[in-house]
Amino acid sequence: MARSTSEQQISRSEQPNADALPLRHTYDPHGYQSTTEPDTAIAVQLGANPAHGSLDRPHVMGGSRDHSGVGRIYSSTRLEGAGVELTWKDIFVTVASKDGSGKRLLLQNVNGYAVPGTVTAIMGPSGCGKSTLLDTLAGRLSSTVKQTGEILVNGRKQSLSYGNSAYVTQDDVLMATLTVREAVYYSAQLQLPSSMPLAEKRERADATIQDMGLEGSINTTIGGWRARGLSGGEKRRVTIAIHILTRPSLLFLDEPTSGLDSAAAFHVVNRLRRLAAGGRTVIASIHQPSSDVFELFSSLFLLSNGRTVYFGPTSDAQGFFSANGFPCPPLRSPSDHYLRTINKDFEKSRDIEEGGQVKLKVEQVIDLLVKSYANSEIAMDVKNRIDDLTKEKGDILESGSSGANFFTQVRVLTVRSFKNMYRDLGYYWLRLAIYIALCICLGTVFYKVGMGYSAIQARGAMLMFVAAFLTFMAIGGFPAFVEDMRVFDRERLNGHYGVAAFVVANTISSSPFVFMISAVPGAIAYFLVDLHHGFDHFAYFVLTLYACMLVVESLMMMVASIVPDFLLGIITGAGIQGVFMLTGGFFRLPNDIPKPFWTYPVSYMAFHTYANEGFYKNDFKGLTFDNVPGAPPISGETILKDTYQVKSFSKWVDLLILLGMAILYRFLFFGLIKLKERVRPMIKDWMSRTSASSSDDSVVEDKNA
Numbered sequence: 078m079a080r081s082t083s084e085q086q087i088s089r090s091e092q093p094n095a096d097a098l099p100l101r102h103t104y105d106p107h108g109y110q111s112t113t114e115p116d117t118a119i120a121v122q123l124g125a126n127p128a129h130g131s132l133d134r135p136h137v138m139g140g141s142r143d144h145s146g147v148g149r150i151y152s153s154t155r156l157e158g159a160g161v162e163l164t165w166k167d168i169f170v171t172v173a174s175k176d177g178s179g180k181r182l183l184l185q186n187v188n189g190y191a192v193p194g195t196v197t198a199i200m201g202p203s204g205c206g207k208s209t210l211l212d213t214l215a216g217r218l219s220s221t222v223k224q225t226g227e228i229l230v231n232g233r234k235q236s237l238s239y240g241n242s243a244y245v246t247q248d249d250v251l252m253a254t255l256t257v258r259e260a261v262y263y264s265a266q267l268q269l270p271s272s273m274p275l276a277e278k279r280e281r282a283d284a285t286i287q288d289m290g291l292e293g294s295i296n297t298t299i300g301g302w303r304a305r306g307l308s309g310g311e312k313r314r315v316t317i318a319i320h321i322l323t324r325p326s327l328l329f330l331d332e333p334t335s336g337l338d339s340a341a342a343f344h345v346v347n348r349l350r351r352l353a354a355g356g357r358t359v360i361a362s363i364h365q366p367s368s369d370v371f372e373l374f375s376s377l378f379l380l381s382n383g384r385t386v387y388f389g390p391t392s393d394a395q396g397f398f399s400a401n402g403f404p405c406p407p408l409r410s411p412s413d414h415y416l417r418t419i420n421k422d423f424e425k426s427r428d429i430e431e432g433g434q435v436k437l438k439v440e441q442v443i444d445l446l447v448k449s450y451a452n453s454e455i456a457m458d459v460k461n462r463i464d465d466l467t468k469e470k471g472d473i474l475e476s477g478s479s480g481a482n483f484f485t486q487v488r489v490l491t492v493r494s495f496k497n498m499y500r501d502l503g504y505y506w507l508r509l510a511i512y513i514a515l516c517i518c519l520g521t522v523f524y525k526v527g528m529g530y531s532a533i534q535a536r537g538a539m540l541m542f543v544a545a546f547l548t549f550m551a552i553g554g555f556p557a558f559v560e561d562m563r564v565f566d567r568e569r570l571n572g573h574y575g576v577a578a579f580v581v582a583n584t585i586s587s588s589p590f591v592f593m594i595s596a597v598p599g600a601i602a603y604f605l606v607d608l609h610h611g612f613d614h615f616a617y618f619v620l621t622l623y624a625c626m627l628v629v630e631s632l633m634m635m636v637a638s639i640v641p642d643f644l645l646g647i648i649t650g651a652g653i654q655g656v657f658m659l660t661g662g663f664f665r666l667p668n669d670i671p672k673p674f675w676t677y678p679v680s681y682m683a684f685h686t687y688a689n690e691g692f693y694k695n696d697f698k699g700l701t702f703d704n705v706p707g708a709p710p711i712s713g714e715t716i717l718k719d720t721y722q723v724k725s726f727s728k729w730v731d732l733l734i735l736l737g738m739a740i741l742y743r744f745l746f747f748g749l750i751k752l753k754e755r756v757r758p759m760i761k762d763w764m765s766r767t768s769a770s771s772s773d774d775s776v777v778e779d780k781n782a
């Protein structure tokens with residue numbers, strides 16, 4: 078099976094690009110036809126069934142090797158057809174047991190490789206570690222798990238996140254308010270290079286929609302937990318469509334066929350196979366493929382409880398199982414047979430055909446297969462091939478984001494985000510309704526508050542309520558922020574666009590809505606209460622409320638980027654605002670706030686401090702309160718100084734500080750995302766290095782076992 082590297086590798090310059098090839102009707106033994114597929118048969122001499130035979134057979138597109146060790150730099154996602162070779166050796170993944178009693182092994186001594194032109198299927202019972210293996214290979218393991226072993230991309234240790242590979246996750250993270258057409262079109266504009274004409278991008282998007290069999294639901298809204306839309310299988314296909322738009326060189330898919338009927342599953346995997354035939358490397362975890370689908374895979378990785386039961390050509394698996402006493406019964410699909418043989422969740426024992434039937438516990442069956450595979454010729458071939466592939470250094474992948482330039486990214490993201498905010502009732506419309514109701518309540522409770530002594534306290538309380546409680550209600554939009562952040566995380570990890578473009582677009586698209594929810598309810602409250610007359614006073618009131626809303630929105634976006642959980646995020650956001658509210662100069666007067674901590678820095682950090690001050694100055698300055706017979710009139714200036722203890726600078730300075738805070742928080746939001754991106758791999762690296770030494774002993778023990 079192992080063939081020499083030189084035999085298999087054809088210089089990349091000789092590689093035909095599958096997408097650039099003439100279109101033709103492809104013959105399909107299953108009776109399915111595609112009219113849009115490039116003639117990859119010209120480029121790849123696949124046999125009648127490409128899945129059969131050597132793992133390397135379809136690998137006629139191997140990458141050009143650079144013997145200097147420096148390597149040519151390119152972005153694999155952008156340069157269509159550039160091959161990526163992936164090898165993984167001695168992989169162990171562990172997680173600390175919850176009860177603190179030790180470590181749990183999620184993957185044990187796993188070895189394998191994937192080369193351009195092949196589609197590798199990772200199979201095994203539920204919970205056996207399929208997603209863990211995919212995450213490990215794609216460099217996306219969570220920081221709670223530790224990994225040892227060597228994963229090389231083109232013979233080099235290099236990161237696979239943020240733009241140099243595509244990963245279709247198990248759950249579909251899509252913008253619920255968009256239609257299928259919009260989701261794929263916007264994604265095409267974000268991912269495909271700016272140099273590509275818009276018409277061509279649309280053509281690519283249309284062809285991909287057609288490939289995924291989504292033409293019938295092209296104008297259907299995707300839908301989510303709030304509104305019903307596409308079915309689960311349709312959402313799956315939209316997700317895959319978005320990820321194959323750029324024809325990525327390395328594509329990971331976690332259960333791409335879940336929720337699909339057998340015909341749809343066949344079409345989808347067949348599309349992936351054709352993609353691979355154009356020189357791409359495809360690795361997919363899959364649950365229960367039908368025989369038709371199973372035959373489309375070039376190689377099979379069978380896992381049980383994190384251990385390799387089999388890795389090799391799909392067609393050789395039957396022989397392996399038969400040789401070990403588990404031949405596939407007639408009329409049973411081989412994939413069903415493999416999974417049933419190694420599933421220990423339901424049946425306790427299996428029959429083994431060894432010159433008469435012997436009963437073995439399923440645990441023993443799995444042990445037998447794992448050991449038999451480890452000592453098999455197939456496993457030796459795999460090791461040799463891994464050694465071949467790791468010996469020479471191939472191309473360096475360039476981490477990077479979208480093919481679209483920054484301005485296109487900002488434009489597309491702004492339009493998309495604006496549409497989402499406009500259509501999602503929970504984003505702003507619901508809040509507008511609640512704010513209007515709240516401001517009518519506020520306005521009627523403080524109706525025509527007047528100029529008496531009692532109005533001094535009443536005006537202060539009313540203004541504080543506006544600054545504190547109305548802005549506090551921004552947490553109502555938190556679920557929508559979290560959804561946005563989930564879409565961003567998924568797209569960002571796949572390198573669809575940059576962090577700056579996202580932050581700028583989000584700021585632009587949300588601004589008109591934030592202004593709306595400030596101005597309309599604000600006006601109702603202002604005129605019902607009959608605050609300081611004059612347009613400039615009213616305008617200042619609305620602008621200050623707007624600035625406060627911007628600050629809170631940015632604060633909540635920051636929280637959503639760190640705590641991507643509805644409940645925890647709302648509690649965190651509410652807690653931060655509660656502390657700011659306390660030190661904002663109303664519940665305790667500025668001079669009475671304990672020093673140093675609650676005054677410096679907390680009260681200076683609290684946006685309520687500047688909002689209250691600005692509101693008070695705007696309202697009290699220039700007014701006189703004098704309706705108590707025999708008592709002297711009190712000027713607004715005296716109230717500001719003695720009653721509310723506000724600082725003497727202009728109200729416009731307060732407004733400027735608030736606007737500055739909104740901008741600063743947006744920068745912090747940007748910085749936090751960037752920091753997360755930088756720190757996450759560093760933590761993982763550090764954890765795997767510290768764990769490497771401590772786990773060496775246990776790894777040796779596990780290998781011996």
Ligand SMILES: Nc1ncnc2c1ncn2[C@@H]1O[C@H](COP(=O)(O)OP(=O)(O)OP(=O)(O)O)[C@@H](O)[C@H]1O
Binds near residue numbers: 204207208209221222
């Ligand atoms: N971060 C983690 N912390 C603790 N346990 C984990 C973690 N990630 C995975 N596991 C455990 O590892 C095992 C394998 O999980 P994984 O998701 O890889 O399985 P799977 O084969 O993809 O399952 P399914 O087919 O049901 O999706 C599971 O028992 C899971 O609970």
